[in-house]
Amino acid sequence: MKLLEYEAKEMFVNHGIPVPDGVIITEAEEMALHLHKLGPEVVLKAQVDVGGRGKAGGILMAKSEEAIETAKQLFDATIKGVPVEKILVEERLPIEHEYYLSITIDRASKQYLILFAETGGVDIEQTASLRPDAVRKAVINPLLADVPPFLLRRLIGKAPKEIAPVINRLYHVVCEKDALLAEINPLVTTPGGVFAADAKLIIDDNALARQGIHVNRDQTEREREAERHGFSYVELAGSIGVIGNGAGLTMATLDLIEHYQGNAANFLDVGGGAGRERVTHAVRLVAGMPDVQVIVVNLLGGITRCDEVAEGIVEAGISQKVIVRLAGTNEEAGRKILREHGYMMLDTMEEAVRAAVEAVR
Amino acid sequence: MIFGSKDDGIIVQGATGTQGAFHLNLMNEYARTVGGKGVVAGVTPGKGGQEVHGVPIYDSAREALDAHDATTCVLFVPGKAAGDSIMEEAEAGIELVVAITEHIPVQDTMKAIAYARSFDCCVVGPNSPGILSPGEIKLGIMPAQLFSRGNVGVISRSGTLTYEVVDELTRAGIGQSTVVGIGGDPIIGETFVDVLRRFEEDPLTDAVVLIGEVGGNLEEEGAASTDLPIVAYIAGKSAPPEKRMGHAGAIVEGGEGDAASKIKRIEALGVPVASKPSEIPSLVRDLL
Numbered sequence: 001m002k003l004l005e006y007e008a009k010e011m012f013v014n015h016g017i018p019v020p021d022g023v024i025i026t027e028a029e030e031m032a033l034h035l036h037k038l039g040p041e042v043v044l045k046a047q048v049d050v051g052g053r054g055k056a057g058g059i060l061m062a063k064s065e066e067a068i069e070t071a072k073q074l075f076d077a078t079i080k081g082v083p084v085e086k087i088l089v090e091e092r093l094p095i096e097h098e099y100y101l102s103i104t105i106d107r108a109s110k111q112y113l114i115l116f117a118e119t120g121g122v123d124i125e126q127t128a129s130l131r132p133d134a135v136r137k138a139v140i141n142p143l144l145a146d147v148p149p150f151l152l153r154r155l156i157g158k159a160p161k162e163i164a165p166v167i168n169r170l171y172h173v174v175c176e177k178d179a180l181l182a183e184i185n186p187l188v189t190t191p192g193g194v195f196a197a198d199a200k201l202i203i204d205d206n207a208l209a210r211q212g213i214h215v216n217r218d219q220t221e222r223e224r225e226a227e228r229h230g231f232s233y234v235e236l237a238g239s240i241g242v243i244g245n246g247a248g249l250t251m252a253t254l255d256l257i258e259h260y261q262g263n264a265a266n267f268l269d270v271g272g273g274a275g276r277e278r279v280t281h282a283v284r285l286v287a288g289m290p291d292v293q294v295i296v297v298n299l300l301g302g303i304t305r306c307d308e309v310a311e312g313i314v315e316a317g318i319s320q321k322v323i324v325r326l327a328g329t330n331e332e333a334g335r336k337i338l339r340e341h342g343y344m345m346l347d348t349m350e351e352a353v354r355a356a357v358e359a360v361r
Numbered sequence: 362m363i364f365g366s367k368d369d370g371i372i373v374q375g376a377t378g379t380q381g382a383f384h385l386n387l388m389n390e391y392a393r394t395v396g397g398k399g400v401v402a403g404v405t406p407g408k409g410g411q412e413v414h415g416v417p418i419y420d421s422a423r424e425a426l427d428a429h430d431a432t433t434c435v436l437f438v439p440g441k442a443a444g445d446s447i448m449e450e451a452e453a454g455i456e457l458v459v460a461i462t463e464h465i466p467v468q469d470t471m472k473a474i475a476y477a478r479s480f481d482c483c484v485v486g487p488n489s490p491g492i493l494s495p496g497e498i499k500l501g502i503m504p505a506q507l508f509s510r511g512n513v514g515v516i517s518r519s520g521t522l523t524y525e526v527v528d529e530l531t532r533a534g535i536g537q538s539t540v541v542g543i544g545g546d547p548i549i550g551e552t553f554v555d556v557l558r559r560f561e562e563d564p565l566t567d568a569v570v571l572i573g574e575v576g577g578n579l580e581e582e583g584a585a586s587t588d589l590p591i592v593a594y595i596a597g598k599s600a601p602p603e604k605r606m607g608h609a610g611a612i613v614e615g616g617e618g619d620a621a622s623k624i625k626r627i628e629a630l631g632v633p634v635a636s637k638p639s640e641i642p643s644l645v646r647d648l649l
Contacts (some may be wrong), residue, residue, distance in 0.1 A: 058508060105467055107577040107610075110474050110548050125615075138561060142471040146574055172467070180547075206609060207466035222530055233608035236599075247607025248519025248574055251596040255620075256637055258599045267600075269607040272380075272502075300521050300528075327528075340545055 001203050004047045006088045008199035011177055015169045017184075018195045022090035028038045028071035031089055035064050038091045042067050047086040048079045049218075056080050061092065093195060098186035099159060100124055100135075101167060104176045111139040112174065114147065114167065116155040120186030140171070147171050162194050163187065178207030222285065229281050230271050238263025240356050241286035241295035241320070245274045245304065253298045253349055262357035265292045274304050279312030287318035294321045294359045298349050299328070306334025314341045321359055325352035362494040363514075363539050363559040363566070364457060364485070367397030369498060370430045372422065374446050374457065375437035376403025376413050380461075384437065384502050388413045391499040401429040404446075422453035424645035435500050436460045437493065443487060444469030451482035456616065460486030460544070462546045467609075470548045477550070484550025488608065489541035503527075503540065512537015513645055514560045516553055516583070517572035517606065518545050522596060526572060526638050533642035535649075538566040545608030553583025561589055568592070568648045570641060575600045576610045576618045581626040590648040593627050594635045595620045 003011075009019045023034040024047070035042070044067070046058035053059060058079040062070035067089065075084050098120035106113035118134040119127045128135045138151045152164040166187065174182050181206045183200040202210055219227065226233030233248060240257055242264050244250030257264045266289060270282050279297075286295055295318075299309055307330040313322055314337060324345045325336050338345045346352045371388065392399025400416050402425040409420035419425040419441050422434070434450040436443060436458055441460040451473075458477065465487045474484050485492060486491050491501010495510040497565040507524055509531040517523040523542055530537060541556050543549050553571060560566045568590040573580035575597035584593060598620040600606045603614040613619045624634045635641045 065625055103461070104473065105548055107547055107549075108552070108580055108582065110471055110550075112471070141475055142468065143475050152369070175468065178466055180467060185420060204467050205605070206464045207468065210441070210466070232605070233599070234604045234606060236601065244517060244521070246521030247611055248522030248572070248596050249525055251600060251606050251611070252522050252525070254599045255596060259637055264599060267606055300525055348639070 001199040001205060001208060001213065001218050002049050003203065004049065005087070005199050006047055006086070008201035009196065012196050012199055012203065015167045015173045015176070017166055017173070018193060019199070020090040020093055020195055020197065022088055025071065025087050025089060026085065028068050028075060031068055034089065035067060038089065039057070039062070040064050041092040043090045043092050044074055045088045045090065046072055046074055046079050046084040047088055048082040048084060049098045050080045050082050053079060058084070062268055075291060080269060082229065093188060093190050093197065094189045095197070097189045099163065099188070100127065100185050101170060101187045102181065102183040102185070103170055103179070104181050106139055109139045111141055112171070114138045114140060114155060114171070115166065118157070120188070124185070144357055160189055160194070160232055166194055166196070174200070177201065178204045178211055180204050196264050200331070222289070226268065226285060229278065231282060231285070232267070232269040232271070233285070234267040235289070236264050238265045239287065239291050239293045239360050241265050241266060241292040242298070243268045243286060243295065245270050245272070245301055249300060253296060253353060256350060256353040257296075257357060260354055260357045264359065265289055274299055274301070274309055276308040276312040276315065279309050280315045283313055283316035283318060283322065287320055292320055294323065294356050296352050296356045297322060297324045297326070298352060299326050301328050304321060304328035306331045307337060310334035310337035313338065313343060323352050323355045323359070325349050338355055362497045363556070363563045364492045364494070364500070364541065365433055365498055366488060367395055367497050368393070369432045370398045370401040372402050372404060372425050372429070372431045372434045372450070373416070373437065374404040374422065374450060375439075376416065376418060377405040377411065378437055380414045381437035385416060388435070388499050389414065389416070391505050395496055395498070400491065401431050422449045422455065426453050426455070431455065431482065433457045433459065433500060436462055438462055440464035440466070447473035447484060448476045451480040452479035455482055457531065458482060458484050458490060459491050460484060461489060461491060461501055463488045465546070466501040467546070467548050470546060474548070474550050485541065485551050486544040486549060487544070488546040489544035492539065492541050493628070494539040501542070503542070507531060508540065509536040512538055512561070512565060512567040512649070514538050514566040514569040515540040515572065515615055516556045516569060517542055518574050518610065519572060522638070523572060526594070526641055529642050530570070530645065533646070535642055535645055538563065540584055545610055547610035551608060552579045554579070554586045557583050557587040557589065561587060566590055566644060568595070570645060572596070573623065574608065574611050575606060575620050576608070576612050576614070578618060578623070580623050583612045584627045584630050584632050592633050592635060592641055592644040592648065594638060594641055595623050
């Protein structure tokens with residue numbers, strides 16, 4: 001789950017990473033109380049989960065006396081369609097230089113990857129292609145509690161030494177908060193020291209419970225409902241509902257729909273042990289999406305009981321057409337149940353997908 | 362048989378849970394049909410002294426290994442405890458841990474893999490359906506009835522999609538040497554590169570099917586790392602960016618790891634990429 005900038009900065013501060021003085025406001029007038037603490041110029045940053053926020057008008061500069069008016073403008077705006085509910089108001093720092101710092105997980109080495117660049121404030125990919133010598137990388141064994149000093153020296157090179165403790169503290173944030181990505185872009189030097197001018201933190205969805213996070217904000221309401229039933233669910237824009245067991249098979253079903261020039265409405269992986277009740281829930285959930293005209297159910301597994309799945313589909317009692325591909329035990333019994341209730345059961349996923357694409361034409 | 366043979370004893374950690382007990386039984390049925398050693402012991406802390414399908418349960422991996430010969434552990438422990446269990450098995454002397462568990466925090470997986478490596482213990486998974494060498498050994502939850510013995514290896518990040526492909530291969534008369542589910546998580550123990558290296562040294566494997574999906578770039582790295590004849594399939598061509606497609610690792614992030622770029626890079630190596638699973642058998646036949 002992605003954290004908003006101000007939430008990430010709170011965690012940074014708790015781990016000793018300096019951030020600019022700032023306050024979070026939910027309406028423009030609140031700022032009057034705080035402005036005297038923030039100096040003659042302030043930066044107003046919309047707290048929205050949107051990439052390219054600055055270019056989209058989500059970050060505004062203002063002189064102290066104009067700040068309330070600017071905040072009103074920002075609250076009235078939408079940033080790439082997202083309404084602004086909170087604004088982080090910060091002092092404007094006298095920036096000397098901007099750097100880039102991030103820690104991610106590296107699939108290839110199975111360790112944490114630290115990236116430091118001498119140029120910040122821009123996309124790291126851009127720096128990497130224009131000035132590859134300015135980007136330095138180090139992987140760190142996840143069993144280590146600290147980043148070893150030799151790696152810190154290698155990462156910062158000729159950049160100011162006061163950056164080294166920030167790298168180590170960011171590593172502490174990553175470990176303690178179960179982050180999959182921590183990014184400071186830019187990390188800035190000023191006459192008053194080093195500051196994290198921006199902050200990005202993505203928490204591992206599989207660690208939300210132990211991090212005390214009970215609602216995953218990245219999900220829609222229907223996605224959360226699906227998760228409560230143990231499904232993986234993603235909403236798409238088409239008209240063919242898709243239910244499969246296993247992420248790979250369900251993705252392959254979506255791809256086949258595209259292959260035959262159809263459009264999937266969703267991705268729903270019922271997971272292991274597709275029993276009667278789970279199938280009923282899944283079918284009803286997908287049928288509840290307004291654009292779904294037909295549903296493909298593609299279930300394969302040695303231990304999936306086809307008769308139970310068939311009963312689950314019938315039980316759902318939905319109005320849309322359901323096309324079923326089932327392979328497992330008791331296939332014949334399942335086929336009989338489906339046939340008796342007027343549902344189509346086909347032998348291969350390709351036949352099922354083609355029938356579904358045909359049905360919405 | 363690149364991850365063990367019928368002579369390898371198996372420990373099931375998490376054997377007293379519903380899934381663990383069910384699949385322990387299926388693994389042992391398979392071992393009986395091929396004359397293998399099968400599951401010799403189970404481990405669940407606090408449940409020592411019980412039996413599951415006739416297999417004795419111990420409180421710890423050490424106690425299990427003191428009483429039985431085993432090289433391999435299949436893990437069904439819930440996500441929040443699984444990292445600890447992997448480390449326990451490695452420390453006790455297990456050589457291969459196959460982690461079926463899904464939803465392990467990534468940090469726990471990374472630590473467990475690093476720790477296991479220091480004991481020369483190899484980890485497959487997590488979020489893996491297991492490994493099956495037809496006629497030899499079944500480790501995990503793969504449905505054995507779809508498999509047939511042959512000379513084609515399969516490496517996959519997926520479970521049911523692997524069964525789909527294996528079923529297609531078997532129906533086309535193409536048997537499998539070993540089928541490895543490396544797991545759907547972003548951080549996994551054995552990657553495509555590691556398993557391909559094992560297949561290269563395996564006299565029973567002449568070609569390999571590589572089943573990948575969106576997220577990361579380990580498929581491309583794998584395809585570039587080997588001289589073995591391979592056929593690839595990549596799932597998730599229609600996956601939208603920044604959305605996790607069921608597997609924790611199946612996500613197109615920051616414009617990277619999408620299916621189209623993977624397919625392009627793999628095809629650039631001269632490796633055929635199937636546009637749908639049903640094309641795989643004929644592409645494999647062209648290689649053999």
